[in-house]
Amino acid sequence: MDRGQRAQGRLSGALTAARDWLDDRGRPAWIVAMILGFVAFWPVGLAILGYMIWSNRMMSCSTRTRRNRYSMTSTGNTAFDAYRSETLKRLEDEHRDFVAFLEKLREAKDKAEFDQFMEQRQREN
Template identity: 60%
Template sequence: MTTTTAPTLMQQGQGWFSKAENWLDARGKGAWIAAMVLGFIFFWPLGLALLAYMIWSKRMFNGSCKSRRHSPTFNSSGNSAFDAYKADTLKRLEEEQGAFEAFLQRLRDAKDKSEFDAFMEDRAKNAKSDDSAEA
């Protein structure tokens, strides 16, 4: 009976492709995009293959671009008083954020209205000066 000490590819659990994939995953979406661009530069079918793989494996749209406006979920710390405090604080901060965004929207609306009113006044002055110049 002979045993081999060199691990085979299946015993290692990862081939070169899996190692490269894990290396790129550890560095984020930017590394995948850089690899794809380099693939297009050096050998366009490789870049195309990377793009197809990124779309197929959903690495291109992995949720980093999705809105993060949902209520945050957190694991229990084991201390119910702290968890209640944390939940109340997060709720208060979300309410304050909503109020601040509403305030900013009111400011934008007021600025838009003042700019529009100034435009209309300018337009009326120009119309009056055109009428008096024609007469």
């Protein structure tokens, strides 16, 4: 391996470590890094902003980060690990059901508003 490839490998490793460190601290850490990048050298801040938008780190919470937080290693206590796994699965199922329920509520509200609009329109004609 030549010198350039080794340097590129080290840079890639450092950027990956920095990304993981910032992900562990959340969106505020990314925002601070972006601001510091703009202060130090504006293209760096712009690159960080572009990466944040491209990788969806500007959104409230990426699912990858959320999943990594909950996929902890084994504690050694199999009963607790099973309980934790079952509880997290139950919570994910409840969350999915709740989101589906909210979607149905939105659809019902939209349908009611549309029906009201159509009745009002028929009365006007």
